[in-house]
Amino acid sequence: MIGERIRELRKERGLTLQALGETCGLSVQQVHRLERGHRRLTVAMLEQICDGLQVDMFTVVRGTEKVPVLGVLDHEFLVHPLPPNSEVTVPAPFLGVDPRRLGAYRWQPRTRIANMMGQRIYFRRDVEGIDPAAWGHRSIITLADGTQRMGWLIRQDEHVHIGQTQGISELDVEPVWASKVLGVLPPDQTW
Incomplete structure (x- = not known):
């Protein structure tokens, strides 16, 4: 690309x-x-x-395609629907994936990690089931109850857990879909 x-x-x-x-x-x-x-x-x-x-380098590496923004990520790493009047597309950086296969979430933390406000998290939205690359990597995860979050998928003793930077945050979960996070870009980056 x-x-x-x-x-x-x-x-x-x-x-x-x-x-x-x-x-x-x-x-x-x-x-x-x-x-x-x-x-x-x-x-x-x-x-x-x-x-x-x-x-400049950004002129070469930025994409010309747009990626849909599918939701917002809060300080608990949970995904929520887009608020009204939100930007619904963002520029697609070159991440080694066809931009038409990408999706993005926007950070909207309130307390801790507030410095992440507005950053864009890119992932493949065309994944079927759980992408093998998602295991052990920061990923976007959908659980059986339909909720989505970001975290690390961890398999341990025939159980699946979700980890965060400070350790395991959710024990014995049932993921039905997961896509590895491909990149995180700051909001002011003119990709």
Whole structure:
């Protein structure tokens, strides 16, 4: 996806593969492979390409798609419906997933973790059941009673628990769906 964005920016500026390569100090083949997603982009290469395109890094790595905001997350890590007049979409960053498969929640804590206010939590919304990647990672979890929360899915002695930073917070739960959190971005980030 980042490769597609590089190609788009290169063409907007009327640059050929060769011209961008020469400007960046990369070969035509390297630029071509980056654009096609056949070469891994290193931070050094990203800096070179940004210099060559005369753009900042965020211009290259931010997505142009929008992601639906599906709810808000409170200080207890519980998901609630969006309040009236809330922003219903946010920009999609490149997270290695097709943005049309992403969803987002917005933090709205009241007490502890108030510094997280407005941050966006991104996850895959197209997951069926429990994503194997969710185990042991911060995830969005739906329990059998339909409630959703964020936490770590922990399997222990044939029981499932939900953990938080300070330890296990819910014992012996029955998750029916879970998707690993792919990224958290601050509200003022112009992705």
